[in-house]
Amino acid sequence: MLAMTEVISMTGVHKRFGQTRALDGLDLAVREGEVHGFLGPNGAGKTTTLRLLLGLLRADSGTASLLGGDPWRDATALHGRLAYVPGDVTLWPSLSGGEVIDLLGRLRGGLDDKRRADLLEMFDLDPTKKGRAYSKGNRQKVALVAALASNVELLLLDEPTAGLDPLMEDTFRRCITDEMKNGRTVLLSSHILAEVEALCDRVSIIRAGQIVESGSLTELRHLTRTSIEVEVANPPTSAADLGGAHNVTIEGTRIVCEVDAQHLDDVVRRLATYGLRSLVAHPPTLEELFLRHYRSGGDGEETSGT
């Protein structure tokens, strides 16, 4: 693949709120045309990162560039080229959903009326209701339609499907797939792993204000462990005999363990020496991948099994 330009690039960004370190040396790179998953536990700094990129917050230190400009200094000019869906959508109680969509679109520099109508249809949204009458999911749809109907290069989405029903989540995925085909870049903060798996080219995982992992899903999978379950003829006496395996459980002739990718070869060879009768291996699931990074401690070393 050709070297791609970076739409978002942040290096060593720090941001404190009083005593709290919200961002603690964050590095983030999002390439042009990709859907980039942005994951992390609650309070890790995802929303702070997005607000910094929008120039709503000012970084204490570090550098950030967005669409080739400075997110703080060039905020207004850059905002014409991006659309944002906040995680917590609040609407003006007296404005209808349709009015909010049009207003935000026009403030960005115009929106595609055809696309607006299609999106209202797809998301099954009644634009005549007043802001205060919408449920959380419907408020979310208003913000999504406003963002997706705009002709922009970059979409910043902060947990955009929180509150949507599964049908609407599916609609959302189709929309993002379309956006990708149109060459738009998307930064998608999300907790929904299936969504991330279905949509994202690359992901970055943030914890306690730092990016702890970044790469394609294949690369990240490679970093995590495969679970192995075997039946052997002559089981070892101690877990220590299986160097490189984690959380080893030996019950009679049955052994269950987790193995890092780099030790897989060693461990399987060792197991073979015990006389394999059956072997089941599970590839690492995304859940395991994320849980490992989300847990405090962060090096993935859970309490060792017996």
Add this chain to the structure above:
Amino acid sequence: MSSLVGAWTLVRLILRRDRATLPAWIAVFALLPMAVASTFEELYPTAEEVARAASQFGSNPAFSGILGPVYGGTIGSLVAWRSSILFVIIGVVSLLTVVRHTRVEEETGRRELLGSTVVGRHAPLAACLTVVVAANLVVAAVVAVTLTSTGQPAPGSLALGLAIGFSGIMLAAVGAVAAQLTDTAGAARGIGLAVLTLAFVLRAAGDSAGDNGAVSWLSWLSPLGWVQRVRPFAGERWWVFVLPLALTAACAAAALALSLRRDVGAGLFPARLGRAEAAPGLASPLALAWRLHRGPLLGWVGGFVVLGAIYGSVAEGVGDILEDNPDLLDIFEQLGGGGSVLMDLYLSGVMGILGLIASAYAVQAALRMRSEEEELRAEPVLATAVARHRWVGSHLVFAFAGPAVVLVAAGLSIGLTYGAVAGDVGNQVPRMLGSALAQLPAVWILVSITVLLFGVLPRLAGASWLVYGAVVLITLLGAVIGLGQWVLDLSPFTHVPTLPGGELLLAPLIWLVTIGALLLVPAFTGFRRRDVG
């Protein structure tokens, strides 16, 4: 009663949330009457001087229209008369407190969270009313004790304390009803403040022609008139307390009954549908600001027209009083102008009051930016191609021009009604218009202070209400409780020329405008540099 389960826990929650504000306002209202009493004692050391002051104040329609009649001729009766401004202010505070703990809780969804726990249907409303009623009773008790301890008669002290307390209690109950009617806190506050304004206007109209004037029955229609007609220190009429008690009971019962007839989160007035597509004009921050500000603006304009019409039309009664009081006529003729001087004195007093009320609107309009920010509605707008200064500027258009519009409305309304009564519309309209607009530079100072707090110390933006409260107290009570000139000078209204009637001094107005404009510089710079949200 199962409908009240959890009420005590909620009382504790309210006390915890208001642990700073509640003691603060209780202390202010409880101690002010004592401060007023000691100042009057210094000002009028002998009984004759007290009696003379009482009769002068009592016969001046400018004063009785604003503060009500003076009953009796003792220090106590002067304190009771002057404290009538506290009836209004404690009413506003109690009303806002009730709305904040009821409708705001529903609007933000916190009520839902509480309602899902073991909390009775009536518990939140009952808990909130309990706290506010108790706070007002504490005020009443402290007023009674402090005034008695400084040598005032005990029955009068108790009556005045209860009059102040019941003003707050009645408005708390009114607020509880208002909070059931609408589905937004803003509209609930609006209804409550409209009721209070009507009560004030009725009392002012009834009293401006004297205690026994032709329209004095109007005061009996006003809750603010009732508490005054208890006549503390002047032969207390205890039976009058039946009226506030009945109103409170009726409102509280109505609020509880209404709350059974509606869903949590909804009001009694149903929500309407809006447009599917925005009008072509809704395409700028200014257009959005107009949508957000137009409702309050129209409401305030309507209120000011009514207020002006009432003040203008009762001005005629001022003349009647002069006919009854040749001594007073002499005094004013010595001042060089006879009846018209007194009339102008009354009207200039009215203008000052209108300026203070317009300032409340101005602060409210300026704080709209902060609530937009806090409720995360500034974020989506600032995330579009709208620069921060454009967003602030569009709100400031309404914070600065809005008060001008309401003052013009009031000036026109007074000019037309008073002019019609006096048969001199052609002259009075421009005079009243000019006099009303002379208040504007002082009002703008409060806007600038609010915007400065918003730009530099956003978390303290709400403190602009404290600034406003201080300005109101200094302007209306500062001289009476003997604050030094330098304290009086802190209120921008001290520097507004006395119009109509006085000399039109441009210098102080220009100074006020300049200071207001200079305060905006750090306000804008601060907002440009700070974090949003």
